[in-house]
Amino acid sequence: MPDIRTETMTVNMGPQHPSTHGVLRLVLELDGETVRSCAPTIGYLHTGIEKTCEQKKWQQVIPLVERMDYLSAQSNSMAFCLSVERLLGLEVPERVTNIRLLIAELQRINSHLVWLGTHGMEVGAVSVMLYCFRERELLLNINEMLAGFRLFPSYMRVGGLREDLPRGFHAAVTAFLDRFGPKLDEYEDLLTANEIYLKRTQGVGVISKEDALACSLVGPIARAAGVDYDVRKYFPYLGYDTYEFAVPTETAGDVYARYKVRVAEMRESAKICRQAMKRIPPTGAYAVDDPRITPPPKDRVYTEMEALIQHFLIYSQGFTVPRGEAYVPVEGPRGEQGYYIVSDGTNRPWRVKSRAPSLLACQALERLIVGGLIADVIAVIGSIDVVMGDVDR
Amino acid sequence: MDAAALIASLQDAVPGVQFESVPSVDLQTTIYVPADAVVATVRALRDRSDLAFTLLAELTAVDFWPTEPRFEVVYILVSPTNRLRLRLKVRLHAESARIATLTGLWPAANWLEREVWDLFGIVFEGHPDPRRLLMPEDWDGFPLRKDYPVQIRKTPITNEPLQVTAEQFRENVERDRLTRS
Numbered sequence: 001m002p003d004i005r006t007e008t009m010t011v012n013m014g015p016q017h018p019s020t021h022g023v024l025r026l027v028l029e030l031d032g033e034t035v036r037s038c039a040p041t042i043g044y045l046h047t048g049i050e051k052t053c054e055q056k057k058w059q060q061v062i063p064l065v066e067r068m069d070y071l072s073a074q075s076n077s078m079a080f081c082l083s084v085e086r087l088l089g090l091e092v093p094e095r096v097t098n099i100r101l102l103i104a105e106l107q108r109i110n111s112h113l114v115w116l117g118t119h120g121m122e123v124g125a126v127s128v129m130l131y132c133f134r135e136r137e138l139l140l141n142i143n144e145m146l147a148g149f150r151l152f153p154s155y156m157r158v159g160g161l162r163e164d165l166p167r168g169f170h171a172a173v174t175a176f177l178d179r180f181g182p183k184l185d186e187y188e189d190l191l192t193a194n195e196i197y198l199k200r201t202q203g204v205g206v207i208s209k210e211d212a213l214a215c216s217l218v219g220p221i222a223r224a225a226g227v228d229y230d231v232r233k234y235f236p237y238l239g240y241d242t243y244e245f246a247v248p249t250e251t252a253g254d255v256y257a258r259y260k261v262r263v264a265e266m267r268e269s270a271k272i273c274r275q276a277m278k279r280i281p282p283t284g285a286y287a288v289d290d291p292r293i294t295p296p297p298k299d300r301v302y303t304e305m306e307a308l309i310q311h312f313l314i315y316s317q318g319f320t321v322p323r324g325e326a327y328v329p330v331e332g333p334r335g336e337q338g339y340y341i342v343s344d345g346t347n348r349p350w351r352v353k354s355r356a357p358s359l360l361a362c363q364a365l366e367r368l369i370v371g372g373l374i375a376d377v378i379a380v381i382g383s384i385d386v387v388m389g390d391v392d393r
Numbered sequence: 394m395d396a397a398a399l400i401a402s403l404q405d406a407v408p409g410v411q412f413e414s415v416p417s418v419d420l421q422t423t424i425y426v427p428a429d430a431v432v433a434t435v436r437a438l439r440d441r442s443d444l445a446f447t448l449l450a451e452l453t454a455v456d457f458w459p460t461e462p463r464f465e466v467v468y469i470l471v472s473p474t475n476r477l478r479l480r481l482k483v484r485l486h487a488e489s490a491r492i493a494t495l496t497g498l499w500p501a502a503n504w505l506e507r508e509v510w511d512l513f514g515i516v517f518e519g520h521p522d523p524r525r526l527l528m529p530e531d532w533d534g535f536p537l538r539k540d541y542p543v544q545i546r547k548t549p550i551t552n553e554p555l556q557v558t559a560e561q562f563r564e565n566v567e568r569d570r571l572t573r574s
Contacts, residue, residue, distance in 0.1 A: 216501035326419040
């Protein structure tokens with residue numbers, strides 16, 4: 001009897017694949033259903049944002065950085081503003097700090113909801129997607145209320161916020177938080193003890209604590225593997241050390257642990273939001289009182305000559321930032337995020353570098369899926385929550 | 394731990410290396426390291442238990458064209474156990490823009506170094522996979538260099554369709570099968 005020879009098969013997955021969350025391409029070598037090797041190819045979404053930032057004035061960079069990681073737009077712009085403000089030596093009012101923190105936490109819930117919805121859909125729980133996007137709609141409505149733009153509000157500005165909180169903001173956020181807790185319980189009813197979901201996710205895409213650190217994985221992926229590194233606790237910014245919240249961790253390091261961590265994080269974020277709401281008075285300062293950076297209110301621009309000149313200068317020349325470099329880490333929805341900025345003392349940045357947690361997660365993909373089944377590849381890509389805009393920039 | 398204490402503790406581990414600390418506005422300890430000592434320094438920083446910088450948070454470069462030294466390679470290290478952050482910088486001249494790779498210490502450095510090579514043209518010696526990461530593989534030039542124009546027009550590259558006979562095709566398939574089995 002002649003030898004039966006088995007061959008491996010090379011399969012190209014993506015870049016146009018519905019579950020690769022954008023344009024990620026994987027070249028998989030399959031032995032039957034088992035993945036023998038995996039080579040991720042990225043760069044399809046590279047738009048040179050970092051180069052473009054060098055041509056823009058400091059304030060004009062904000063809409064650009066919001067479009068990098070498009071699911072956590074306001075975390076990006078907040079991280080950028082914190083770095084620039086550190087270089088300028090600005091102290092923003094406490095009310096602004098609390099509003100920023102509230103918006104960043106709402107953004108985390110928003111991002112995790114998109115993640116939960118798409119991940120649930122990919123492993124077969126389509127109704128979870130519909131429910132998650134229903135709740136996310138409320139958060140987008142809050143964004144629309146703030147700035148008139150649902151995905152990229154550009155509400156954070158260097159020196160504070162673009163304008164004061166709109167009327168009805170507190171009521172809208174409270175209404176969302178009241179609704180969100182019970183709804184999150186409903187999602188958990190659908191998934192946490194669901195036999196099919198457990199079978200698809202437990203023991204799949206496992207990474208150990210040591211490997212997670214060696215691959216520079218931070219955020220929910222690392223916390224699901226037992227690393228309790230969270231910038232909010234380790235290197236507090238925005239006064240996070242004055243808030244009460246827990247950093248949920250798991251030890252299994254598989255897809256199910258990542259799900260548990262993210263759901264628990266949403267609960268903690270809602271808790272932080274409630275504390276922040278108590279600290280934010282409805283009216284008050286919304287930007288630093290610095291005529292170099294903050295444009296005067298519109299009613300003064302229309303009635304006073306000096307205010308008009310100041311407005312014109314800020315929007316035509318911008319402001320200069322002292323020579324130097326700064327990097328302020330923040331905890332975005334995908335882990336440590338931050339902007340390493342270098343200034344040469346002019347009104348445009350010399351270098352803007354975004355720390356991209358998704359790039360490192362994408363790099364670790366190979367470790368997570370080699371040796372597993374091809375059907376699990378979908379679950380694993382979903383679980384690491386990569387945003388290709390953040391990977392390719 | 395401030396910069397002076399950190400340098401003192403590094404001097405024990407890596408003798409004979411000149412470290413230079415600079416003040417920083419964002420309160421992150423910043424140290425310049427000579428290019429030839431970077432691997433030894435980073436290994437000491439990672440492995441010594443009083444330092445334990447086990448997380449490579451960021452690896453990037455800055456181009457200061459037209460001044461010399463032209464490039465600065467920046468490593469941001471985090472020590473989760475000691476709650477310390479450190480920014481390590483290396484100056485590189487334009488004519489010798491090469492530095493040793495850190496892929497032996499952290500697998501995470503692989504793509505980060507590929508990105509720096511891709512966008513700045515800094516060579517990482519000993520890198521296991523020195524290809525471009527974000528730009529197409531046949532791209533000319535290094536886009537994030539300051540002397541690289543912001544808007545350029547490139548004529549599209551077209552290739553003649555590959556002509557293979559039926560025999561050559563069968564040979565290719567057979568050779569491909571043998572290399573994979």
